[in-house]
Amino acid sequence: MSTPAAPPLLALRGVSVRYGPISALQDIDLQIQQGELVALLGSNGAGKSTTLRAISRLVKPVAGLIEWRGRSLARTATERTVRLGIGHCPEGRRVLARQSVAVNLELGAYLRRDRRAIARDLQRCYERFPRLGERRSQPAGSLSGGEQQMLAIARSLMGRPRLLLLDEPSLGLAPLLVAEVMAILQQLHREGLTILLVEQNAHAALAIADRGVVLQAGSISLSGSAAELMAHPDLKDTYLGEGEPGDG
């Protein structure tokens, strides 16, 4: 890929992560340009979530460099990455079940001080997700799975990210809801948000992505435009494993 004068929004160069004796990622190279929607695909344990965790500094790589707009994140704390504009929507939704929908959303804007803009964003968020608006004072634990996923995405958006890291938003959702989530991501992408989407549901993710990257046992085994990957004969069998989408 020919790199223009401006550095990519995010670049991983030779990143490796270990969990004790187990190697989770080896020598990952990945660049994301402003405005792209990149799908990160792979089967269980391929290292997809670990990649996101490395980017948001929840785990520290043992080797390699992660750069945000040309600057190394090596000494950056997780809360600082949020401030820089990296929003991480973790796997399994992880909404605060006892807190109300509104408190969950306000906590998403924890690092922001601009009260007026937060209130405006909250309003926009209720317009985008009308069901969250209807249930704003209910505890988040009382929402359905799909609504909780919407809340998790909405909460990440409240931090005004420039790059949204999304970990398996389709996990455990009925096909109709998966389509709904993907439609929202597509809409966010159209509005200019850069998204790194981790998915086991390759078909749904590639349908909205610009390009895709396939992880296999901690290494990148395949990458290309969404159309190329969709047409790739061995994508399902060889690269993603025959397993059904399950817990990641």
Add this chain to the structure above:
Amino acid sequence: MRDLSLLVQMGFGALLALSVYLPLRCGQLSLATPGFYAIGGYVAALLSTRWPALSGGGASYPLTSLALELLLAALVAGAVALVLGRPVLQLRGIYLAIATIALVEILRVLNLNMAWSGGAVGIFGIPQPFDGPAGYALATGVLLALTCWLCSRLEAMRLGRAMSAIREDELAARCMGIPTADVKLIAFVLSAVIAALTGVLAAHFLNTWNARQGSFDASITTLAFVVFGGSRIWLGPVLGGLVITALPELLRPVGDLRLILFGLVILVGPILFPQGVITPEGLARIRAAVRRA
């Protein structure tokens, strides 16, 4: 007179319970409270007995000197908590509990063997700033009211919400940009300061201070306050501290049965109220019932 003394001790119980509650509010089971309570007591005991200038010329110990002791105890305990908090708070769950028990034990053994802390005898003849228990009841009441106010404000503050978020899901909290390590440290330092302030009042009230004041037993007792009262809202530990401190005294008329009854309350409380006697939902129900009536 005896009843007022009991009130003072109940106040100490409630304050120590709040000291255990604050770290728990962000999911940290710290049992260091008696250690900081002991530090506060020693600061008061040493200053008031070894520094004649503080005693003034009057019959009773000056209140300004007491205020100075409170300030210094808060600073010392806060500084110790700040230094120890960073490494200790990296531990989670039961490991944090064990490390904080060890901290209390180390302090106890040090105090037991050091010359300046009076060794096993401790420090006695601590001067009295108040004529009787009424003054102590007032001072303890003011400190308790201030601490309750702080804790109730916390529920509406960003810091309080961050603490709740960490308690519910630390990873999610980090993803929201909450500086979890800092928030936990703030809670730990606040907890230490409250315990130390209580220790200052207790040292004067008891007239003597020794290594037995901060022991493993005290760690468990203060934890029982919170387990009984509940740890989800500040009113829980306050109630737990008041009731569990008062119970052995209130049960005195039943004679030998009292320890058995006391044990039963401790045992049955968590079975009937696994989240403690006071929960936010329970309070909401009571409020609704009051409104209907």
